[in-house]
Amino acid sequence: MSDNNKLKKVSIICxxxxxxxxxxxxxxxxxxVMEGxxxxxFFTFFGLxxxxxxxxxxxxxATVGNPAMRMPGGLPFPTLLGTIPGVEAGVSAMMRKQMDDLDIPPVVEFLEMITAGGGEIFACKLAMDMFKLKKEDLWDDVSAVLTVGEFYEMSGGENSQIIFA
Amino acid sequence: MEKTISGQNLSFSEDGYMTDFSAWTEDIAKELAKEENIELTDKHMEVLKFLRKKHEAGDSLSIRSVGKSGIVDIKGLYQLFPGGPLKISSKLAGIPKPTSCV
Incomplete structure (x- = not known):
């Protein structure tokens, strides 16, 4: 691929x-960021x-309403099991452990890695208003709280893409 | 792909990574760095040696592991190898292209 066609910028929505x-x-x-x-x-709604x-x-x-969920060993995960108190916490802890084994950092450290490389983190104003959140409730290195218009403005430029994750 | 660097005939992958781990020397790293417009300092060299050691031990490489090595933090790593902290450093360290997603 010629350098002109290379992706230069991504704006990711969570x-x-x-x-x-x-x-x-x-x-x-x-x-x-690692690719230069x-x-x-951009975090909005529950992504906040x-x-x-x-x-x-x-x-x-989620251990309920997640049809791809499996027991260790690969058997289907019964939905009712997921409703038992503590199961979701246990499953989540196990997921975190497995990610840690693959050198995938916890959320805070991951955000720090992204900003260390020059990536920027933003929050959605409308969702903040809905959830009654203030800027000071957010992680300290969030760059700004944006309206959707401001988000589009900064997502432009040559060879840029918006990705809804 | 073959290239002659500091008097040695070396073979490279299509992406420009050295294919012979044992052929690497510090002088080769310095020459390769010029192609990336990087002037290698002792700090760079420490990172390269760390990567080589990890690769030799069969560990998977990530910028996180370099950040935890005590040599340089992640921000510093980006400053040492702008535009590709793991890719460019791996290239200069004479190890294969990194396969990790983090």
């Missing part, structure tokens, strides 16, 4: 707050959990 969706966005943003691309990561101080260390993976 609207969900469960562990796997947040990580999809984090991995893609970090990967972009410009990366902007990933950059909310009180919640960012406690993201969960």
């Amino acid at each position: 609207s969900k707050g469960n562990l796997e969706d947040v990580y999809a966005a984090l991995v893609m943003a970090n990967g972009a 691309m410009e990366a902007k990561l 959990d990933a950059i909310t101080k009180k919640r960012m260390k406690k993201l969960h993976t």
Whole structure:
């Protein structure tokens, strides 16, 4: 591929707050920065959990309503089992452990890696208003709270893409 | 792909990574760095040696592991190898193209 066709910038939107969706966005943003691309990561709706101080260390993976969920060993995961108190926490802890084994960092460290490489983190104003969040409730290195118009404005430029993770 | 660097005939992959781990020397690294417009300092060299050691031990490489090595933090790593902290450093360290996603 010629240099002219190379992707130069990605703006990634994360609207969900469960562990796997947040990580999809984090991995893609970090990967972009590592490739020397410009990366902007925009959190909205439940995705805001990933950059909310009180919640960012406690993201969960859903054990109910998740048909791809499997028991260790590969058997289907019974939905009713997922409703038992503590099961979701256990499954989430196991997911985090498995990610740690692969050298995938916890959310806060991952965000630090992205900003260390020059990536930027943003929050959605409308969702902040809905959830009654203030800028000070967010992770300290969130660059700004944006309207959708401002997001589009900064997502432009040659060879740039918007990705909905 | 073959190239002659500091008097040695070396073979490279299509992406420009050295294919013979044992042929690497510090002088080769310095020559390769010029192609990336990087002037190698002692700090760079420490990172390259760390990567070589990890690769030799069969560990998978990530910028996180370099950040935890005590040599340089992740921000510093980006400053040492702009535009490709793991890719460019691996290239200069004479190890294969990194396969990790983090």
